[in-house]
Amino acid sequence: MKRVTYNRFPSLLTQFFDDPFTKTVFNDNWTSDRRPAVNIQETDDSFELHLVAPGRDKTNFKVELNEGVLTIGYQVETVEAREDNAPKFLRKEYSLINFERRFNLDDNQIDADAIKATYTDGILNVSLPKKEEAKVTPKLIEIG
Secondary structure (H helix, E strand, O other): OOOOOOOOHHHHHHHHHOOHHHHHOOEEEOOOOOOOOEEEEEOOOEEEEEEEOOOOOHHHEEEEEEOOEEEEEEOOOOOOOOOOOOOOOOOOOOOOOOEEEEEEOOOOOEOHHHOEEEEEOOEEEEEEEEOHHHOOOOOOOOOO
């Protein structure tokens, strides 16, 4: 008898990336298999992006908005060590690789002039304030 297993995780990913919010506001263009994880949170006034990148130097981050695409990158020059000074690793499980993540933003929802970024405790926080027009306020419509 052949055993069939079902993996439900891909369907959850499909549901997440098919969500209208993630498609219109944060359409993530994956550029690397080893990219840091990102959480996206919505508040009443903004969208908050939290990118996990511990052990980095904040001066090597680049956060740029260009034609509706938010690009978050980390670039550090690698200096080739001389053989006599090269460190000897007995085990190496991580490295601080360069990366780049891109997100397509809806210009009608984000106030590009008010975007702010901070790096604290290994997390890059990017605050993307909503435009006033994008804030939906409930309104009672009278029937005439």
